[in-house]
Amino acid sequence: MDADQLRPEDRHVPVMRDRVVDLLAPAVQAALDAGRAPVAVDGTLGMGGHTEAMLTRFPELTVIGIDRDAHAQALAAERLGQLAERLVPFHGTYDLVPEAMAAAGVEKVDAALYDLGVSSYQLDDRERGFAYSYDAPLDMRMDDTAERSAATLVAELDEHELRRIIRRDGEERFAGPIARAIVRARAEAPIETTGRLVEVIRTAVPVAAGATGGHPAKRTFQALRIAVNEELDILDAAVPAILDALHVGGRLVVMSYHSLEDRIAKRHLSAWAASTAPPGFPVVLEEHEPVVRTLTRGTEKPTEEEILENRRASSAKVRAVEKIRTSRTPA
Template sequence: MSDDRPTGERHVPVLRERCISLLEPAVLAAVAAGRTPVVVDATLGMGGHSESMLERFPQAHLVGIDRDLQAIALAGERLASFSGRTDLVHAVYDELPDVLEDLGIDSVDGVLFDLGVSSLQLDERDRGFAYSYDAPLDMRMDTSTGQTAADVVNSYPEAELLRIIRAWGEEKFAGRIASAIVSARRETPFTSTGHLVEVIRAVVPAGAARTGGHPAKRTFQALRIEVNEELTVLTRAVPAAIDALNVGGRVVAMSYHSLEDKIVKTAFTAGTRSSAPVGFPVELEEHKPYLKSLTRGTEAPTELEIEENPRAASAKLRAVERIKKESRNTNDRNAS
């Protein structure tokens, strides 16, 4: 079932004002230097953040990236009035270097990541991301390629299912769930979210569901991450975004669970600390930090923002600014 409402009514961007305000100094600095600012929305979705950036930054050029062809189409409609200032690209966000090279862009002034599953993917029932209604068990962010969640639950060995449900879903009942999936698929292969939810619900204690939310929540998260290789992609994407920045450029990242946030934090922390070896008598220029943190730990949405958009409740925002010209990779080699 599709949602036919206008895209602007379907999608409320998370922490919109804070994201824009964090990127603004980098954009204004580029304008002051006589350059056309380039900002990247690495997770374009339905284009809410991109629309706000294009409205706030009239001199800026925006590159929007998404692996979801439906998202590209909807965002294209939403951003049609800015078509002369946008490049919307079907790609995965770890392909950022290739996207920029293809567009003839050497460096950028801002990169925004709004991670995890998008509102579009949750709302389109036939995509299979939600456990609250029955749908084909798909979960691919790019429906044109790759294995589905049904492929995973029907073919992975029990030990591998256990691993991903425990690691990617942080599910303490992973053993029970993996065993139940393998047992159930011998009788009937999984094709729908409803079948999977029934199997999970039967083995997760009712008390755990009362305190920890829907019993299938963590397993669905694990399968979605596995199908889309989300954490592997993110591990490559954040350093690539940092490398693409001009000095003074900024990366803003919003994550929605601890696994995403840990990857973002690791990449940001590596750049905000000295890389001088322990006991080294003098900090050389190449050892100095190449990033400056713009947030103290993570920032969270306000109660009002959560009321307007309940999906923002778990958001954690981090941001950094590039303060040195040397590449991140050069600093990493010097530190090793």
């Protein structure tokens, strides 16, 4: 059976589902104990697996589900069934959490999840062009109404900019040769499919490197996807936005899948968890106290059993914090 013929719940296994809900649960319970109807944000709704788990465990919970992919939102609603009555969908990127909350009519939320990266639905939909394992249009847009695709970048960026993106967003050591190969190849004919781009990349990466570093196109495809969707810039704005939006006692879970994402999450969460008082200052004023406390020791990772069940979970890293006082802007 093709992936697009499967039910949403069969096409998508949410990564570390139970652990994520366990981390967020005390914040939801705290809202209930305070006599407040709890509200959570799923900043990357996808196919709704984590939201389904949250809504199922907490019958009083409302979830604001943010996603830039309208197709994924429709599949999430299908998956949720009657639970969707407590879902407030918002079409956009998760740095727009203030706008999503305003649309839902709330000023603060109790819990939030950012499950980053490309979704299973997008990877499995061949026409979206995210994967290097089969030939498809070179697209990679998470929001297919956006103007700029991967084919656009490959066609229009100069060699210097291509090299910069591939090195920065893909951490690819052969960024220079790959960028030169792309520029040479597109002068002969447009690079419009994933298959053609893979062929071009193969000409620039030594065979020996592919034997030890995985598929030679993996990092370049990651870089183009990140650049097309502005993923790192959006994440950089989204973490402080959601931390500011939490009630005191609220919790945030961030799940990343590569070092670039985790680095941004760690930087923001560490800053909000630190005192801003000068070193050695005898009395720490409240405005210098940490705003959050860290709930995870470093990053948590999926169990071996979960990785066996869902191979896409293997690279997941989870960080979580609890808000312990009203917001301030970290130094």
